[in-house]
Amino acid sequence: MGDVLDLVIVGSGPAGLCGAIYAQRARLDAVVLEQNYISGGQVVNTYEVDNYPGLPGVSGMELSNQFRAHAEKLGTKFVQAIVKKIETGEGCLWKIITDKGEYLTKSVILAAGAVHSKLGVAGEEELAGMGVSYCATCDGAFFKNRVTAVVGGGDVAVEDAIFLARGCKKVYVVHRRDELRAAKSLQEKLLSLDNVEMVWNSTVEAIEGDDMVSGIRIKDKVSGDESVIPVDGVFIAVGIQPNVEYFQNLVDMDERGYIIAGEDGVTSQPGIFAAGDIRTKGLRQIITAASDGANAVTSVQNYLVSHF
Amino acid sequence: MGDVLDLVIVGSGPAGLCGAIYAQRARLDAVVLEQNYISGGQVVNTYEVDNYPGLPGVSGMELSNQFRAHAEKLGTKFVQAIVKKIETGEGCLWKIITDKGEYLTKSVILAAGAVHSKLGVAGEEELAGMGVSYCATCDGAFFKNRVTAVVGGGDVAVEDAIFLARGCKKVYVVHRRDELRAAKSLQEKLLSLDNVEMVWNSTVEAIEGDDMVSGIRIKDKVSGDESVIPVDGVFIAVGIQPNVEYFQNLVDMDERGYIIAGEDGVTSQPGIFAAGDIRTKGLRQIITAASDGANAVTSVQNYLVSHF
Numbered sequence: 001m002g003d004v005l006d007l008v009i010v011g012s013g014p015a016g017l018c019g020a021i022y023a024q025r026a027r028l029d030a031v032v033l034e035q036n037y038i039s040g041g042q043v044v045n046t047y048e049v050d051n052y053p054g055l056p057g058v059s060g061m062e063l064s065n066q067f068r069a070h071a072e073k074l075g076t077k078f079v080q081a082i083v084k085k086i087e088t089g090e091g092c093l094w095k096i097i098t099d100k101g102e103y104l105t106k107s108v109i110l111a112a113g114a115v116h117s118k119l120g121v122a123g124e125e126e127l128a129g130m131g132v133s134y135c136a137t138c139d140g141a142f143f144k145n146r147v148t149a150v151v152g153g154g155d156v157a158v159e160d161a162i163f164l165a166r167g168c169k170k171v172y173v174v175h176r177r178d179e180l181r182a183a184k185s186l187q188e189k190l191l192s193l194d195n196v197e198m199v200w201n202s203t204v205e206a207i208e209g210d211d212m213v214s215g216i217r218i219k220d221k222v223s224g225d226e227s228v229i230p231v232d233g234v235f236i237a238v239g240i241q242p243n244v245e246y247f248q249n250l251v252d253m254d255e256r257g258y259i260i261a262g263e264d265g266v267t268s269q270p271g272i273f274a275a276g277d278i279r280t281k282g283l284r285q286i287i288t289a290a291s292d293g294a295n296a297v298t299s300v301q302n303y304l305v306s307h308f
Numbered sequence: 309m310g311d312v313l314d315l316v317i318v319g320s321g322p323a324g325l326c327g328a329i330y331a332q333r334a335r336l337d338a339v340v341l342e343q344n345y346i347s348g349g350q351v352v353n354t355y356e357v358d359n360y361p362g363l364p365g366v367s368g369m370e371l372s373n374q375f376r377a378h379a380e381k382l383g384t385k386f387v388q389a390i391v392k393k394i395e396t397g398e399g400c401l402w403k404i405i406t407d408k409g410e411y412l413t414k415s416v417i418l419a420a421g422a423v424h425s426k427l428g429v430a431g432e433e434e435l436a437g438m439g440v441s442y443c444a445t446c447d448g449a450f451f452k453n454r455v456t457a458v459v460g461g462g463d464v465a466v467e468d469a470i471f472l473a474r475g476c477k478k479v480y481v482v483h484r485r486d487e488l489r490a491a492k493s494l495q496e497k498l499l500s501l502d503n504v505e506m507v508w509n510s511t512v513e514a515i516e517g518d519d520m521v522s523g524i525r526i527k528d529k530v531s532g533d534e535s536v537i538p539v540d541g542v543f544i545a546v547g548i549q550p551n552v553e554y555f556q557n558l559v560d561m562d563e564r565g566y567i568i569a570g571e572d573g574v575t576s577q578p579g580i581f582a583a584g585d586i587r588t589k590g591l592r593q594i595i596t597a598a599s600d601g602a603n604a605v606t607s608v609q610n611y612l613v614s615h616f
Binding site for chain 2: 014017018021022025026027050051052053054055056063066067069070071073074183184185188262263264281282283285287288290291292293294295298299301305306
């Protein structure tokens with residue numbers, strides 16, 4: 001422990017890494033705590049990113065590496081540690097308790113991102129990694145020339161289906177409504193693919209299989225009929241949930257668990273800021289997460305001036 | 309004229325170009341109106357940009373070109389035209405009158421940016437980017453262990469000086485009055501710093517240097533004496549002004565002329581959105597402007613769905 005830091009950034013996705021870049025340039029004594037060495041958050045698992053301005057068509061892994069290299073070049077200190085608790089210390093300080101030790105800091109930016117939501121159906125947990133996946137980019141290659149299903153109707157679901165259709169014999173897209181939420185360009189692309197079949201107005205009731213996924217039990221919401229579609233893999237893309245497990249009772253959150261904070265990252269708790277997917281916001285994208293990191297560090301600077 | 313567009317983006321800085329990228333991916337029928345062919349807004353004139361995540365140490369021109377190339381690759385239509393007036397057309401449409409003709413559109417994103425107020429002294433224009441800067445956050449890191457001067461007495465000037473003092477050997481703050489306008493907490497912080505020297509009641513008469521800034525010529529307003537302070541960099545923080553000349557009476561603005569809009573870009577006028585430096589916001593940077601472009605296009609998509 002020992003020294004008091006100016007800032008601890010929790011998370012090394014685009015928000016945390018951009019925050020680190022701004023913190024280094026502001027000469028703050030800062031540390032980035034990350035669960036794993038490979039930074040980039042959800043971006044790492046993205047096959048291709050085409051909407052981060054200036055780097056068209058970059059892979060998620062490459063973009064993550066470039067962000068991290070940028071932060072490292074400016075001297076960012078990274079520590080692989082899992083935050084267990086954040087509590088108030090003496091004199092306006094915060095104590096961050098991790099599995100690798102404790103940190104005393106004047107301010108904290110929570111940039112731990114979000115994780116994929118579960119369907120919560122029978123077979124989902126049991127068959128995770130045995131045909132059930134939340135990341136087409138990571139696991140899609142294992143299903144070459146096989147049959148898969150994507151569950152969801154947003155951008156990610158449609159992107160996943162387009163990606164899978166390049167290698168799979170057939171891809172079902174199961175969506176509970178009769179139209180997709182995804183961007184029109186994605187919809188057009190998806191519906192133009194011969195090996196994609198839409199399963200409209202349907203919910204997945206269970207994922208079937210013994211050691212490996214063998215099919216999904218589908219319920220038609222209009223007729224009420226149930227049927228089983230034989231598939232080798234199921235890719236679940238039904239949304240994300242903020243990683244706030246260890247930040248309960250620390251800051252105010254909305255009903256979905258997102259930390260309530262505006263674009264300046266200011267939370268209900270003085271000295272604690274939030275950036276990226278973890279906060280209440282309209283659009284969760286790499287560019288908006290990165291912007292959050294810059295804004296939060298600016299708020300930290302103002303906070304440090306007026307409190308220390 | 310003829311066809312009705314989905315969206316006209318006014319301006320081709322980071323906000324406008326990121327907006328264009330998102331608009332193309334959303335398959336909107338959009339046009340970007342720009343004053344000049346070379347896009348990038350204020351970025352173009354930045355010698356080196358080191359805080360756009362993923363592209364450390366890129367030149368402003370190069371970054372601008374990469375943004376533009378990205379937008380062009382996705383099929384963005386650019387028109388070099390100066391907007392003279394924006395007025396309501398029939399059926400919720402907006403008519404944009406330019407020096408090259410008129411456009412009918414369902415929505416508009418105002419992303420015309422802002423310009424830094426100039427001192428208007430000899431050497432200022434000639435040495436811009438060669439030691440003369442209008443953004444400490446952007447360029448301060450290049451002056452590590454060197455001597456700089458900040459001109460101004462408001463919040464931004466004092467924030468800039470505090471920021472610079474962390475890395476610079478010495479920072480002079482030149483102010484024409486005998487007290488600062490900045491917030492008291494900022495003043496206290498500034499005056500507590502050992503390597504900051506106030507130059508009260510003084511105006512900058514000229515910025516000196518051949519290829520690079522070597523000093524500033526100062527006039528003491530009380531005694532009338534002139535002297536030269538040797539510095540490596542001059543940060544001019546005497547205000548910025550949004551480019552809203554042709555948008556008067558169109559949308560609500562604050563007392564400084566910024567278009568009042570949150571991070572979603574929504575203005576007081578349905579169908580008119582604002583992104584980047586032109587809107588009310590805390591931090592004006594490339595990354596936050598680009599984020600604004602993405603957010604504004606998302607708001608446009610929602611607006612189009614509900615109004616057309």
